[in-house]
Amino acid sequence: MDWTIFFVVASFGTYIGIALWARAGSTNDFYVAGHDVHPMINGMATAADWMSAASFLSMAGLIASLGYGGSVYLMGWTGGYVLLALLLAPFLREFGKFTVPDFVGDRYYSTAARVIAVICALFVSFTYIAGQMSGVGIAFSRFLGVDFNTGILVGMGIVFIYAVLGGMKGVTYTQVAQYCVLIFAYTVPAIFISMMITGNPVPQLGFISNVRGEDVSMLENLNQVVTELGFIEYTSTNKSWIDVFAITGALMFGTAGLPHVIIRFFTVSSASAARVSAGWALVFIALLYTVAPAVGAFARYNIIDTVNETTYIETDDYATAAEGITSNGGTPVPEWFKNWERTGLVGFEDMNGDGLMQIRGPNAPDGLANEVTINNDISVLASPEIAQLPEWVIGLMVAGGLAAALSTAAGLLMVISSAISHDLCRRTLFKGMSDKTELRIARVAAAGAVAAAGLMGMNTAKLAFVAQVVAFAFGLAAASLFPIIFLGIFWKRMNKEGAIASMAFGLISTFSYIYYFKFVDTDPSHWFLGVSPEGIGFVFMFFSAIIGIVVSLVTAPPPQDIQDLVEDIRVPGTRTRHGSVDDDMGPMDDHTPTPAE
């Protein structure tokens, strides 16, 4: 407990220190960190921005329970960066403004398009941020003995300080620190567990190695163990391939369309820096994402190996009871299980009354019922104890989980505050606003968004749907934002009418489908083409693109000015001013001559 407090206080202190150092002096600082973040630094910040509490705590456990089926998260949440680097980031950077609705509103010369993009950005970001704040609350209540709501208030306070004072500049540099904390906390226990099970200290290699001292590979052994207990093979899945295909696609294109990821690439100095930065972001993400499947497989292996058929201990005096069981020739339940039982993340119910703990799958050959429940987060949280690491490593894990949640929350807050202060106030409602006023509104909006996110976090238990909303965020980003940004760059002929039709279709169809099949009719046999709500954004993305193209073709082409603008953003260094679209823009980057000069 003391170590946990130490790491949490030390890491929070660092974040506040960075915030005080990196204060924002202008809207340029506040929205895009002055456009001068180093590509590698931005890559690191993007990795922290991207990897949420769910990536850090839940993903490995999800893979552990899904086996091959968990691959959709691994491929989906990394493959999106290839799309981002090749199709979006360099061009949006060349466009040279602050936000995603900025691009949509200007490229499609339409206030309506801008407002719809604001709605998409706000909806995606709010659904995502509520989960982060409740993650912070859970970490505090479970590990520091602080009340859930108080935990959220502390988290809100920290994010408030660096997001409201420092804007994107403060967020960028705290995210770098948060990345270091979270990757260290994640990989250290993984290395020790890999050595323990396979003898290879590199988890990515341990994953494909033999079990230590035996002539059988870890995965083969795992397949054998889980099938004997009545589960499907670890390296297979019972999802249909079309659903695996669609979910992977929705996560990939959704990743590329998420506003809080896109805006990170506005902070570097040029289009080519944006490309390199996307590469670095994926390197830093891959460090965790290639370790996660190893952590998942090791955890599945280890938990079955150490818990199945052991003798349960009722009393609090673990040591004496365990000694008694051992002297009678039995194996006691491992101590970590008893420790985590208190948090409710693992549980045991003795169905057959034999005192032994049976882990069983749905088709167990011996016909016994499963008696052990294991929350997905255990794979990561209990990993230090399973690997018998010292107690301070657990403190590090808690600090790492908080870093992952806070860094993602801060990135989302920047999207929310800029959508309100820049896109709604400056560019839609009060056009002549000064930079100073806008900066003040941006700070107020960020503060308001922190409060709203905190309140949503505190009410997640009541808002039952929040647990289901990941599907919303990715599906909506894939079906409503990705097609119009992509077509806006790669197809000059795409016009205002097409964009509005495309976004409106993507937003309404995806939202309705997910809502209907998550809450009204949960029978999978009714799914459209057999695609689950998690994957539907991928299917609707194509429809939404086709609708955009057809509507564009039957209406007037975009004005010449806009077509010239599209040509400019395709070729780095040729961006010039284009009439009213760029009226409110500050000086161009120095490599770009303006017509007046």
Place this chain on the structure above:
Amino acid sequence: MSNEPTKIDAKGYWSATVRLTISLLVIWFAVSYGAGVLLRDVLDNVSIGGAPLGFWFAQQGSIYVFVALIFYYCFAMNKIERKYGVKG
């Protein structure tokens, strides 16, 4: 600013960029959807270390290729930019 931009072949630059993008996306598709999903059963007959190859591509290999793809893209784009006189 007095220095007139050097002759930029914007058309040539853009078509070279699109060609490069398409070929890299083909690889992107092949390692994830191809090796990891569609052809998994075939590839699983081969092993890499102790893992079936299709499964390995879905959980490890595709991610390594993604990283390599982006850095190759940066390298190839720099070459295209030099060739067509574009200043990135």
